[in-house]
Amino acid sequence: MIDPISGFSKLEKEEKITWLSKTYLKGVENAPEILRQYWNPNSNLQQLHEEFTENTLSNYYLPFGIAPNFLINDFRYAIPMAIEESSVIAAASKAAKFWGKRGGFKAEVLGTKKVGQVHFMFSGDKDKLKEFFRQVKPVLLEAAEPLTRNMKKRGGGILNIELRDKTESLNDYHQLHCTFETKDSMGANFINSCLERFAETFKEQAHQYETFTASEKDIEIVMSILSNYVPECIVRAEVSCPVEQLADHDMTGEAFAGKFVRALKIAETEPFRAVTHNKGIMNGIDAVVLATGNDFRAVEAGVHAYACKDGSYSSLTHAEVRNGEFKFWMEIPLALGTVGGLTGLHPLSKIALEMLQNPTAEDLMKIVAVAGLAQNFAAVKSLITTGIQQGHMKMHLMNILNQLNATPEEKEKMVEHFKKHNVSHSAVEEALKNLRS
Numbered sequence: 001m002i003d004p005i006s007g008f009s010k011l012e013k014e015e016k017i018t019w020l021s022k023t024y025l026k027g028v029e030n031a032p033e034i035l036r037q038y039w040n041p042n043s044n045l046q047q048l049h050e051e052f053t054e055n056t057l058s059n060y061y062l063p064f065g066i067a068p069n070f071l072i073n074d075f076r077y078a079i080p081m082a083i084e085e086s087s088v089i090a091a092a093s094k095a096a097k098f099w100g101k102r103g104g105f106k107a108e109v110l111g112t113k114k115v116g117q118v119h120f121m122f123s124g125d126k127d128k129l130k131e132f133f134r135q136v137k138p139v140l141l142e143a144a145e146p147l148t149r150n151m152k153k154r155g156g157g158i159l160n161i162e163l164r165d166k167t168e169s170l171n172d173y174h175q176l177h178c179t180f181e182t183k184d185s186m187g188a189n190f191i192n193s194c195l196e197r198f199a200e201t202f203k204e205q206a207h208q209y210e211t212f213t214a215s216e217k218d219i220e221i222v223m224s225i226l227s228n229y230v231p232e233c234i235v236r237a238e239v240s241c242p243v244e245q246l247a248d249h250d251m252t253g254e255a256f257a258g259k260f261v262r263a264l265k266i267a268e269t270e271p272f273r274a275v276t277h278n279k280g281i282m283n284g285i286d287a288v289v290l291a292t293g294n295d296f297r298a299v300e301a302g303v304h305a306y307a308c309k310d311g312s313y314s315s316l317t318h319a320e321v322r323n324g325e326f327k328f329w330m331e332i333p334l335a336l337g338t339v340g341g342l343t344g345l346h347p348l349s350k351i352a353l354e355m356l357q358n359p360t361a362e363d364l365m366k367i368v369a370v371a372g373l374a375q376n377f378a379a380v381k382s383l384i385t386t387g388i389q390q391g392h393m394k395m396h397l398m399n400i401l402n403q404l405n406a407t408p409e410e411k412e413k414m415v416e417h418f419k420k421h422n423v424s425h426s427a428v429e430e431a432l433k434n435l436r437s
């Protein structure tokens with residue numbers, strides 16, 4: 001049994017690596033070197049990365065690439081993507097090119113309301129609680145005033161505080177359900193600070209509220225936290241074109257559109273398919289969210305919750321053919337920021353935002369949604385025509401060749417060879433063996 005270690009966070013980085021190597025990596029001869037080889041030689045940059053989090057030993061690289069030619073609301077973007085999965089950027093680029101020739105993507109922000117809640121327990125007279133809330137609401141807003149000044153200057157702030165009775169789902173459970181406008185910041189810190197101030201003030205005021213009995217005064221604040229579910233912070237992305245323009249290889253435009261719509265209907269009704277379908281959308285979304293220094297876990301959680309909004313997990317995208325016109329669209333919640341957090345700290349996020357012409361949070365919502373829609377279009381297009389493996393394995397070829405330590409010359413020959421052959425791990429192994437012999 002390995003003994004627990006205390007004071008680990010206080011150790012120097014090298015000491016941490018030594019401890020780790022001796023304790024868990026005994027079988028890896030050069031573990032310290034592997035960790036060190038990813039340190040940035042620029043010590044300031046290395047320190048910046050180390051300070052993003054705790055107990056940092058090294059940096060974990062992800063490829064940072066771009067998908068060019070994205071025509072969105074008549075502006076042509078090159079979209080930055082941080083992603084390790086082969087074929088995602090290629091698929092995005094293909095979809096961008098395809099829709100660029102058919103009028104491009106249209107995107108629109110339908111709402112920007114963020115949510116936070118103070119969860120509390122109250123077991124007394126509900127009418128008294130309602131009256132107390134009515135009286136205390138202006139006091140809560142006033143108490144948060146110093147926290148909201150800057151946000152107000154930027155056009156944001158607290159939108160509303162509602163008292164919600166949740167006792168039907170849990171005994172004594174109530175909330176202050178609060179809504180916010182956070183403009184170009186994602187707003188997590190602003191929202192959480194406001195909520196904690198509300199909670200503190202709410203409790204204090206309850207203690208002083210004479211109409212309450214002693215037990216009613218003793219409201220228990222359980223927690224105060226923003227919600228990553230933002231069903232009113234919504235963006236819509238869409239493409240459309242006459243059906244004839246969808247003709248693909250040996251498929252007529254009508255046949256393609258019909259099959260595409262059927263594939264979407266399956267994802268709308270079948271959760272097993274919907275999860276994978278939406279995963280494809282998130283390939284595009286997460287890559288841009290990550291590249292721009294945003295919180296992809298928050299986005300993931302919120303988007304998947306939204307996919308269940310009608311009672312069962314379903315497709316986020318939809319398609320239809322009406323009067324000879326094919327339309328493909330998606331509405332999703334996205335809480336993003338273009339100021340604050342990592343956006344201004346990580347040099348690559350700064351470059352990514354610069355590349356996108358320093359977008360507002362609303363612009364970024366549109367770009368991210370389009371990346372998701374494009375990704376889904378490319379995936380479903382492959383699935384209903386050639387199948388996914390053809391393109392995927394071509395892209396995967398490089399990964400296999402790298403695993404097999406192919407030289408640059410061998411790679412070149414193998415790429416040529418696999419233009420005419422199907423890629424599989426064993427086929428690449430075999431072909432490389434033949435080449436080497």
Ligand code: MEV
Binds near residue numbers: 085276281283379383
């Ligand atoms: C793979 O990362 C994503 C896909 O499975 C998405 C889909 O099936 O629609 C190709």
